[in-house]
Amino acid sequence: MKKLKLAIIGCGNRSRIYSRIASEQTERYEIVAAADPNNIRLAQVEELSNNSGFRSFHSAMDLLSCKKLADLVIIGTQDNYHYEPCKKALEQGYDVLLEKPISPSIEEILELESLAIKLNRRLQVCYVLRYTPFYKKVKEIIDSGQLGDIISINAVEGVIPWHQAHSYVRGNWNQEKKSSPMIVAKCSHDMDILSWLTQEECTSISSYGSLTHFNAKNAPKQATTRCTDGCPIVKSCHYSAYKYSEEHRTPWLEQVYDNALNASSEEIEDWLKTSNFGRCVYHSDNTVVDHQVVAMEFKNETTATLTMTAFEEGRQIEIYGTKGVLKGGHFLKVRTGKDIIVKLFSGDEVTHTVNIDSTDHHMGGDQGIIDALYSQMTQEVPVPVSSYIQSHVMSYAAEESRLSGNRIELRTFKEQYTKMDRETLCTQ
Ligand SMILES: NC(=O)c1ccc[n+]([C@@H]2O[C@H](COP(=O)([O-])OP(=O)(O)OC[C@H]3O[C@@H](n4cnc5c(N)ncnc54)[C@H](O)[C@@H]3O)[C@@H](O)[C@H]2O)c1
Structure with a gap:
């Protein structure tokens, strides 16, 4: 080898x-x-x-x-x-x-x-989700035909409030102009999963969403602009930056602070006084949305919705086929221990449990993508690069729809958009 x-x-x-x-x-x-x-x-x-x-x-x-x-x-x-x-x-x-x-x-x-x-x-x-045991199982069930023809799908990406605050309020992806719109940065994964599961071309998209919670309007009256400015409510605040030196050293602090595991609390608290991660989540310079919904139609008339929200924990999916329904994801897992339930209209009901490494924050996808990389880079027929493009176009089209209020036809959008750049989209 x-x-x-x-x-x-x-x-x-x-x-x-x-x-x-x-x-x-x-x-x-x-x-x-x-x-x-x-x-x-x-x-x-x-x-x-x-x-x-x-x-x-x-x-x-x-x-x-x-x-x-x-x-x-x-x-x-x-x-x-x-x-x-x-x-x-x-x-x-x-x-x-x-x-x-x-x-x-x-x-x-x-x-x-x-x-x-x-x-x-x-x-x-x-696109690490393609390599997770969970989505591989969902795809296997769809491909087996037991659900019949897939008519519609509801997907949810629950970002988790702290993750939203860390990455999209205080952190690297908090402004479209610095990185990408939220629906691209966080949910091109979900667009990829929807394309991969349906194996269909998405033809049309509509989207709504806003930055509703993480802004000055919702700041508690006493909140200071930095947690380290003597904020009187820091002890009871869910988003207290002091948690970086306590329960949020792993995985959050270590993503952005090089000596996260060995630094003293004093060192970290000193760093928080000037770092973006010490800012109050209601007084940051974030512009990306904290919730967005997307409605999609595919070429074969399958429809799908995606809800991205800061205020849920983990991903969920519901798939409605002509022969049965599949439901699965984080909510089901923590309440029942099962990952997926398939209820067929014939009366049969089957549950599935997949082995997920709880330390992998991508449901086992980080391990999965590196496991698969060797064969994908050496096998005769490569994964076509084009299979990664649709999700990007879908995500940017969703953002265009959210900003313009229009339904976006993907083919026309792709043709027109080749002439536009990020600055143009962000200033629309
Ligand atoms: N696949 C996923 O699920 C997933 C999850 C999170 C982030 N991401 C994406 O992964 C990418 C990296 O995210 P991250 O959190 O690891 O970022 P990071 O900021 O931790 O790492 C980026 C690194 O690039 C280095 N760098 C900057 N300029 C460079 C240069 N000229 N040459 C070489 N290195 C340079 C920086 O010093 C830094 O160490 C981003 O595009 C992000 O959106 C993907």
């Missing part, structure tokens, strides 16, 4: 998770290089590599300007710095595992798709 040589670009939270999982599969993967301007993170990936010949670079372009030194690059930089390293990597002869979203611009997304096809490179996007 030939080992796949991996180079890591951007050694942040996501790349370190993938590097750790790959480093546990020494017969398949060898991490040979990494690039990040942050020396601490670079050193963490070097340590995971356990490779004396490991090469460190301080930027993506430094690594990519060298002679090709790996089979595959994993790109885990932030949303607005995916396009350049991905383009360069494809041109340099690398196959690529790219974090989602591919880019904040549909034009760039389509360009990377064309480039990968033209150069015959494998370009895979980190």
Whole structure:
């Protein structure tokens, strides 16, 4: 078995998770290089590599300007710095595992798709949910035909209030202009799952949503602009930033603070005084929505809805077929221990339990994608890059509908949107 040589670009939270999982599969993967301007993170990936010949670079372009030194690059930089390293990597002869979203611009997304096809490179996007035992089981049930024809689907992405506050109020994805709209940043996963489950082209989309809760209007009267400014209600506040030095060191603090597990509470509290993560959630500079609904129609007339809300915990799905109904997800799991219930109109009812690693915050998808990566990068027929594009177009179309109040026809949108960029969308 030939080992796949991996180079890591951007050694942040996501790349370190993938590097750790790959480093546990020494017969398949060898991490040979990494690039990040942050020396601490670079050193963490070097340590995971356990490779004396490991090469460190301080930027993506430094690594990519060298002679090709790996089979595959994993790109885990932030949303607005995916396009350049991905383009360069494809041109340099690398196959690529790219974090989602591919880019904040549909034009760039389509360009990377064309480039990968033209150069015959494998370009895979980190839609980790496809690799979870849960969604693999749902797909297996649909494909078995037991539900009959799929008529409609309801999906829910419950972001969880603290996760919303951490990532989308205080954190990296709190403004469309800095990263991407919420429906892209969080829910292109869900759009991908809906496309993957139905295997149908989405033709039309409508969407509504707002930033309703996490704003100054809802700030308790006594709340200070930072939790560390002597806020009198900090002890009873669900979103107290002091929780970063207590129960939220893992996984939240460690995503954004390099020495999270070993730092003293005083060090962390000192950092909170100036960090974005010390801000009151009602006095941040967030602009992305905290709830959004999307209604979709597919080519075969299947309809689907997606509800994204800060105020639910985990994903749920309901699938209505001509022969029966499937319901599953987090809500069912925590109340019954079962992941999926299938109720057929013939009277039969079957429950399914899947094995989910509770430490994997993507329902086992992070492990799953790295497990599958080797065969996908070496098998004769690659996963077509085009299979990752529809979800991006659907997500941007949903945002366009939310902002304009119009129903969006996907084909026309895709044609028109190739000429627009992120700035244009965000300022509409
Ligand atoms: N697949 C998923 O489920 C999932 C989940 C969360 C985040 N994401 C996406 O993954 C990506 C990374 O997110 P993250 O939380 O790991 O971010 P992060 O901020 O922790 O990591 C990004 C890293 O890129 C480095 N970097 C910046 N400029 C660089 C350059 N020029 N060359 C090399 N490295 C550079 C930064 O120093 C940082 O370490 C984002 O696009 C995000 O939206 C995907």
